[in-house]
Amino acid sequence: MIDNLISVIEKFGTDDKCRATLVRLKWPKGIECPRCKSAKISRISEREMYDCDSCRYQFSVTAGSIFHDSHLPLTKWFFATYVMCESKKGVSANQLKRMLGISYKTAWYLCHRIRKAMTEVLPQPVWGKGATAEMDESYVGGKKRHVDSGYPGNKTVILGALERGEVSQIRLRVEKSKKRGDKRILHGFVAETTKPDTSKVYTDDNPGYLGIADADTEHQSVDHSVEERVGGDIHTNGIDGVWSLFKRSIVGSYHQVSAKHLDSYLDEFEWRLNQRGNPYLFRDTLIRMLSSPKMEFKELIEKGA
Numbered sequence: 001m002i003d004n005l006i007s008v009i010e011k012f013g014t015d016d017k018c019r020a021t022l023v024r025l026k027w028p029k030g031i032e033c034p035r036c037k038s039a040k041i042s043r044i045s046e047r048e049m050y051d052c053d054s055c056r057y058q059f060s061v062t063a064g065s066i067f068h069d070s071h072l073p074l075t076k077w078f079f080a081t082y083v084m085c086e087s088k089k090g091v092s093a094n095q096l097k098r099m100l101g102i103s104y105k106t107a108w109y110l111c112h113r114i115r116k117a118m119t120e121v122l123p124q125p126v127w128g129k130g131a132t133a134e135m136d137e138s139y140v141g142g143k144k145r146h147v148d149s150g151y152p153g154n155k156t157v158i159l160g161a162l163e164r165g166e167v168s169q170i171r172l173r174v175e176k177s178k179k180r181g182d183k184r185i186l187h188g189f190v191a192e193t194t195k196p197d198t199s200k201v202y203t204d205d206n207p208g209y210l211g212i213a214d215a216d217t218e219h220q221s222v223d224h225s226v227e228e229r230v231g232g233d234i235h236t237n238g239i240d241g242v243w244s245l246f247k248r249s250i251v252g253s254y255h256q257v258s259a260k261h262l263d264s265y266l267d268e269f270e271w272r273l274n275q276r277g278n279p280y281l282f283r284d285t286l287i288r289m290l291s292s293p294k295m296e297f298k299e300l301i302e303k304g305a
């Protein structure tokens with residue numbers, strides 16, 4: 001288990017050590033040809049490649065993965081991944097640029113690739129019978145002068161759901177439409193995050209949530225504007241806490257997140273929060289990076305354009 005920066009430096013201080021780790025993670029039962037699955041493999045050591053004795057296919061441990069075609073040393077990839085896994089509030093491309101001695105563009109591209117691997121497979125709705133979920137919306141970015149702070153204006157709407165529990169899980173999503181309280185959107189988000197038999201759903205007082213209650217689901221609304229809480233079990237304090245943590249990360253680490261890339265920051269934030277009890281987060285992220293398809297720089301800058 002990698003639990004501090006010193007062990008990262010000790011264990012992954014050279015590209016050879018990093019590559020050997022990737023080989024073990026990718027092929028725990030021994031190197032196998034990706035094309036014909038043969039285990040008869042020769043190593044072409046001078047090029048960090050493998051050659052299949054059966055079909056003569058040549059491959060590397062990083063081919064086709066998120067590491068594909070990167071000129072960045074693996075040590076820098078590993079370090080950046082560790083820092084991204086460990087920083088509760090996230091790391092900006094500018095911070096990584098300084099930490100790793102790389103250009104801003106390289107750091108920015110690196111962050112996006114690691115983030116993509118982290119969030120590639122988001123879990124399906126799991127909350128069902130016995131679960132209590134909190135749902136709420138929040139608004140980020142696009143500050144307008146002389147406008148009441150509650151006015152959505154050009155802010156981006158984000159939707160959030162939290163399942164209460166010892167290790168509560170969250171789901172967050174950017175909503176492209178700015179229609180606050182749209183019933184179709186909010187009902188869609190409820191369906192996306194919770195199973196139909198989820199026992200209790202507590203939301204804000206947005207009328208768009210009306211109608212989500214049924215025979216096996218109790219729905220209660222919480223009026224944010226009322227200081228005095230209903231008390232007891234009925235509140236949305238959990239998801240409110242998630243919003244303030246997310247906003248602190250935007251202010252504290254990312255400074256400004258363009259609306260275009262907000263969803264990937266949100267995915268990263270969600271994933272890290274849901275993984276907070278996982279002692280093998282760094283290793284699991286590396287495994288995801290090996291199985292995530294490559295992402296071209298072009299693809300990233302065109303995103304959402």
Ligand SMILES: [Zn+2]
Pocket residue numbers: 033034035036037038052053054055056057
């Ligand atoms: Zn082969």
